[in-house]
Amino acid sequence: xxxxxxxxxxxxxxxxxxxxxxxxxxxxxxxxxxxxxxxxxxxxxxxxxxxxxxxxxxxxxxxxxxxxxxxxxxxxxxxxxxxxxxxxxxxxxxxxxxxxxxxxxxxxxxxxxxxxxxxxxxxxxxxxxxxxxxxxxxxxxxxxxxxxxxxx
Amino acid sequence: xxxxxxxxxxxxxxxxxxxxxxxxxxxxxxxxxxxxxxxxxxxxxxxxxxxxxxxxxxxxxxxxxxxxxxxxxxxxxxxxxxxxxxxxxxxxxxxxxxxxxxxxxxxxxxxxxxxxxxxxxxxxxxxxxxxxxxxxxxxxxxxxxxxxxxxxxxxxxxxxxxxxxxxxxxxxxxxxxxxxxxxxxxxxxxxxxxxxxxxxxxxxxxxxxxxxxxxxxxxxxxxxxxxxxxxxxxxxxxxxxxxxxxxxxxxxxxxxxxxxxxxxxxxxxxxxxxxxxxxxxxxxxxxxxxxxxxxxxxxxxxxxxxxxxxxxxxxxxxxxxxxxxxxxxxxxxxxxxxxxxxxxxxxxxxxxxxxxxxxxxxxxxxxxxxxxxxxxxxxxxxxxxxxxxxxxxxxxxxxxxxxxxxxxxxxxxxxxxxxxxxxxxxxxxxxxxxxxxxxxxxxxxxxxxxxxxxxxxxxxxxxxxxxxxxxxxxxxxxxxxxxxxxxxxxxxxxxxxxxxxxxxxxxxxxxxxxxxxxxxxxxxxxxxxxxxxxxxxxxxxxxxxxxxxxxxxxxxxxxxxxxxxxxxxxxxxxxxxxxxxxxxxxxxxxxxxxxxxxxxxxxxxxxxxxxxxxxxxxxxxxxxxxxxxxxxxxxxxxxxxxxxxxxxxxxxxxxxxxxxxxxxxxxxxxxxxxxxxxxxxxxxxxxxxxxxxxxxxxxxxxxxxxxxxxxxxxxxxxxxxxxxxxxxxxxxxxxxxx
Numbered sequence: 096x097x098x099x100x101x102x103x104x105x106x107x108x109x110x111x112x113x114x115x116x117x118x119x120x121x122x123x124x125x126x127x128x129x130x131x132x133x134x135x136x137x138x139x140x141x142x143x144x145x146x147x148x149x150x151x152x153x154x155x156x157x158x159x160x161x162x163x164x165x166x167x168x169x170x171x172x173x174x175x176x177x178x179x180x181x182x183x184x185x186x187x188x189x190x191x192x193x194x195x196x197x198x199x200x201x202x203x204x205x206x207x208x209x210x211x212x213x214x215x216x217x218x219x220x221x222x223x224x225x226x227x228x229x230x231x232x233x234x235x236x237x238x239x240x241x242x243x244x245x246x247x
Numbered sequence: 248x249x250x251x252x253x254x255x256x257x258x259x260x261x262x263x264x265x266x267x268x269x270x271x272x273x274x275x276x277x278x279x280x281x282x283x284x285x286x287x288x289x290x291x292x293x294x295x296x297x298x299x300x301x302x303x304x305x306x307x308x309x310x311x312x313x314x315x316x317x318x319x320x321x322x323x324x325x326x327x328x329x330x331x332x333x334x335x336x337x338x339x340x341x342x343x344x345x346x347x348x349x350x351x352x353x354x355x356x357x358x359x360x361x362x363x364x365x366x367x368x369x370x371x372x373x374x375x376x377x378x379x380x381x382x383x384x385x386x387x388x389x390x391x392x393x394x395x396x397x398x399x400x401x402x403x404x405x406x407x408x409x410x411x412x413x414x415x416x417x418x419x420x421x422x423x424x425x426x427x428x429x430x431x432x433x434x435x436x437x438x439x440x441x442x443x444x445x446x447x448x449x450x451x452x453x454x455x456x457x458x459x460x461x462x463x464x465x466x467x468x469x470x471x472x473x474x475x476x477x478x479x480x481x482x483x484x485x486x487x488x489x490x491x492x493x494x495x496x497x498x499x500x501x502x503x504x505x506x507x508x509x510x511x512x513x514x515x516x517x518x519x520x521x522x523x524x525x526x527x528x529x530x531x532x533x534x535x536x537x538x539x540x541x542x543x544x545x546x547x548x549x550x551x552x553x554x555x556x557x558x559x560x561x562x563x564x565x566x567x568x569x570x571x572x573x574x575x576x577x578x579x580x581x582x583x584x585x586x587x588x589x590x591x592x593x594x595x596x597x598x599x600x601x602x603x604x605x606x607x608x609x610x611x612x613x614x615x616x617x618x619x620x621x622x623x624x625x626x627x628x629x630x631x632x633x634x635x636x637x638x639x640x641x642x643x644x645x646x647x648x649x650x651x652x653x654x655x656x657x658x659x660x661x662x663x664x665x666x667x668x669x670x671x672x673x674x675x676x677x678x679x680x681x682x683x684x685x686x687x688x689x690x691x692x693x694x695x696x697x698x699x700x701x702x703x704x705x706x707x708x709x710x711x712x713x714x715x716x717x718x719x720x721x722x723x724x725x726x727x728x729x730x731x732x733x734x735x736x737x738x739x740x741x742x743x744x745x746x747x748x749x750x751x752x753x754x755x756x757x758x759x760x761x762x763x764x765x766x767x768x769x770x771x772x773x774x775x776x777x778x779x780x781x782x783x784x785x786x787x788x789x790x791x792x793x794x795x796x797x798x799x800x801x802x803x804x805x806x807x808x809x810x811x812x813x814x815x816x817x818x819x820x821x822x823x824x825x826x827x828x829x830x831x832x833x834x835x836x837x838x839x840x841x842x843x844x845x846x847x848x849x850x851x852x853x854x855x856x857x858x859x860x861x862x863x864x865x866x867x868x869x870x871x872x873x874x875x876x877x878x879x880x881x882x883x884x885x886x887x888x889x890x891x892x893x894x895x896x897x898x899x900x901x902x903x904x905x906x907x908x909x910x911x912x913x914x915x916x917x918x919x920x921x922x923x924x925x926x927x928x929x930x931x932x933x934x935x936x937x938x939x940x941x942x943x944x945x946x947x948x949x950x951x952x953x954x955x956x957x958x959x960x961x962x963x964x965x966x967x968x969x970x971x972x973x974x975x976x977x978x979x980x981x982x983x984x985x
Contacts, residue, residue, distance in 0.1 A: 111513070114534060115534070118532070118533070118534035121480075122488075122532040122533060122534060123532075125482070126473070127473070127476070127479075127480035127482070128472070128473015128474065128480075129473070130477075130479075130607070130608070130656075131479065131609070131686070131689075132607050132689065132920075133689045133919050133920045133921075134688065134689055134919070135689075135919050135920070135921055137919065137920040137921050138607070138920050140607060167473065168472065168473035169472070169473050169474075171472075172472075174472075175468075175471060175472025175473070175474060176468065176471060176472065181471045181472070184467075184471050185463075185467055185468065185471060188463060188464055188467060188886060188887075188890065190330075190464075190467055190470040190471070191330030191331065191332070191890060191894060192329050192330030192606075192607065192608075192654070192655055192656050192657045192658075193330065193466070193467075193469075193470030193475055193654070193656070194477060194606075194607040194608045194656030194657060195607045196470050196471065197473045200471065218928065219928060219929035220929070222927075222928040222929075223927055223928070223929075224927075224928075225607065225920060225925055225927060226607070226897070226928075227604075227605060227606060227607050227657050227659070227897075227898070227925065228330040228657060228894045228897070229893060229894030229895065229896065229897025229898055229926075229931075230890075230893075230894065231893075231897060231926075231927070231928040231931035232893045232931055232933070232934055233890070233893070234928060235928065235931070
């Protein structure tokens with residue numbers, strides 16, 4: 096058993112230490128909001144916060160997490176709607192299919208925590224998640240809106 | 248309502264016959280399927296369906312709406328939602344005709360088995376070809392109007408007053424003389440018992456209150472919290488998970504595999520042959536299945552296709568550019584004679600590669616076999632086809648199939664094809680009694696797609712002494728989608744879909760007196776399919792970039808040159824003008840900024856784009872601005888149209904910049920997003936969408952503007968650099984210039 100702190104709760108996980116955090120979250124902890132997109136840390140669909148830092152959970156193994164605090168999309172806000180990024184996402188109608196949006200939202204929340212008023216260049220550098228529907232224009236606009244309403 | 252008998256048992260047999268012919272399993276299974284000739288449902292269509300809404304106490308008023316006791320109106324949706332917004336648009340159309348309170352409108356899928364059992368009362372479920380709305384618009388509006396009439400009639404009966412004295416607005420019926428009111432929820436039960444009227448008339452556009460407004464999507468909230476259960480997220484009691492490996496060379500077969508080597512690995516339950524070319528590992532968890540699959544020793548019989556490469560395919564296609572034999576898609580006048588008399592000739596050869604859909608959610612399907620019934624949980628672009636495919640694979644009559652539809656984590660045409668449903672069923676049949684969720688790894692998804700077909704094109708133009716374009720020959724050499732996916736739909740060996748944008752209905756420049764568009768079919772062993780925008784994508788690149796070349800050769804302005812030849816398609820000219828006007832085409836650009844334009848008619852909509860770019864001397868391209876215009880006739884939800892246009896530029900510009908699939912040793916080389924590179928946010932140009940709804944028709948929205956993305960930018964690149972890029976992607980080209 097390996098202890099894992101997710102969204103403020105400690106889970107005893109009966110998985111090998113070399114299991115990617117993504118699959119631990121989805122299959123052992125039962126939180127499926129974090130998505131599998133590529134498995135090679137390229138697409139960002141699996142992004143979570145690890146001690147506040149944006150982290151691609153497919154590329155970090157359970158044994159490497161240790162006592163770091165993991166926050167997933169399910170833990171970003173109590174009601175799933177009230178984080179400034181979620182509010183801005185709703186206002187701009189960002190999602191299309193929605194599959195990549197957990198990762199996009201987690202990346203945007205992490206960006207705004209470190210850089211409360213990001214420039215377009217900051218957004219370009221931080222938001223490297225792949226969206227095949229092509230919501231990028233609204234992702235950018237929503238981040239600017241969230242910055243105005245205070246995301247930190 | 249659920250107590251009513253299911254009608255139309257006789258029709259089911261008819262459907263089964265069709266399914267045996269493989270029609271449903273293949274032709275209808277593809278995203279671009281044409282109408283299969285079923286009766287288009289009207290207001291008179293009858294059907295019953297138990298659904299989440301009826302289970303929660305709602306009653307069906309007609310077949311398209313369930314009214315809940317609290318006045319919530321749940322609109323039934325037969326098409327699939329994959330991000331394109333169709334679910335919301337269809338709900339708008341029904342709710343408007345119902346005079347429902349939009350704030351209280353929700354949506355639910357109708358199940359394919361309910362549709363089948365009710366003589367397909369909800370119509371075609373296939374969601375492709377940008378037809379989700381335009382293909383349903385007549386009958387869903389009539390369904391909404393019928394529900395409204397039934398609700399008003401029930402209220403009038405309760406009051407004992409003439410129907411003509413009653414009016415409905417925002418889910419409230421008012422008896423005008425007395426001012427009495429009843430809410431929809433109060434009369435729904437009585438309304439549901441009334442016969443569904445057949446003579447309803449729908450509103451005129453001037454009467455619309457919900458249609459035409461950029462109302463919020465109905466499916467956004469659950470996409471912000473991680474709570475939406477995509478097919479890949481499904482959890483069922485006792486569920487097992489499967490990962491599959493298919494022979495990396497298309498057409499190859501399983502030689503052997505050594506299951507004993509992995510059976511002892513954690514969680515592993517079964518190592519199965521799925522079909523002649525597919526092996527599955529079934530485990531408690533998917534990660535365990537995938538880990539074991541990677542460790543499984545497999546020998547493939549790759550077959551003769553293992554000798555095929557991108558280079559050999561290129562040779563194959565080059566041979567078609569001047570081949571004598573070709574299918575003719577459009578012919579007018581005498582191109583050969585006109586070309587012989589031309590004063591100036593322009594010729595160019597273009598080419599585009601295979602492209603994978605790469606939906607963000609890899610192919611996934613859960614199936615459960617209980618010995619009698621096959622039940623699947625799937626994100627599919629065609630619920631009917633999933634039902635047929637599951638029944639076929641399980642070897643049971645369609646009445647013994649259940650399909651649970653999930654929202655799609657991207658479709659783009661890939662999920663019209665039902666290969667993954669068939670595989671999940673073949674796995675479940677070998678593991679009876681337990682649901683098995685099959686998830687393809689990203690690598691499997693990348694290397695076993697149904698790719699946008701590879702084609703080349705040779706274009707030739709003849710100008711007269713005044714610089715008029717008097718002859719145009721467009722020759723496509725390359726792979727046919729229908730030949731692979733639905734040969735039964737070909738016409739005398741010809742694939743009419745190949746000529747998208749270049750046919751009599753869609754070609755924008757028929758003022759050119761001598762025209763010939765033909766296709767030398769050059770198929771490969773690589774599976775191909777409908778890729779969002781389909782053949783419009785590359786045909787528009789070929790034609791619209793070549794048009795720029797011809798305009799340049801004729802010494803004419805590219806905009807004026809195009810407009811001068813669009814006489815037979817005034818709405819295409821209008822949309823091109825609208826884009827040009829918004830982009831201030833007449834005004835000179837700042838130093839170092841260059842412009843490109845293009846236009847296309849496809850999926851029933853007129854589109855045009857203007858791109859503004861800069862290219863540094865060293866060759867660094869920056870897209871500074873895109874103006875994209877679309878006339879889709881009636882605009883159901885302008886904000887969602889804008890979202891589709893913006894997204895179209897991502898889907899259309901990814902293959903301009905970087906995306907391509909190549910073939911070595913018979914297999915697709917690119918295995919993940921590290922090698923199949925797609926656009927990210929930093930490459931996203933600012934897209935300004937101009938919606939010019941001219942009314943009078945219903946055009947598609949999800950696909951048409953992809954066709955104008957790349958050509959506008961390529962034409963701007965020429966303006967900036969003097970370089971004509973005729974093969975994609977750009978990553979292979981040097982844009983540096985003096």
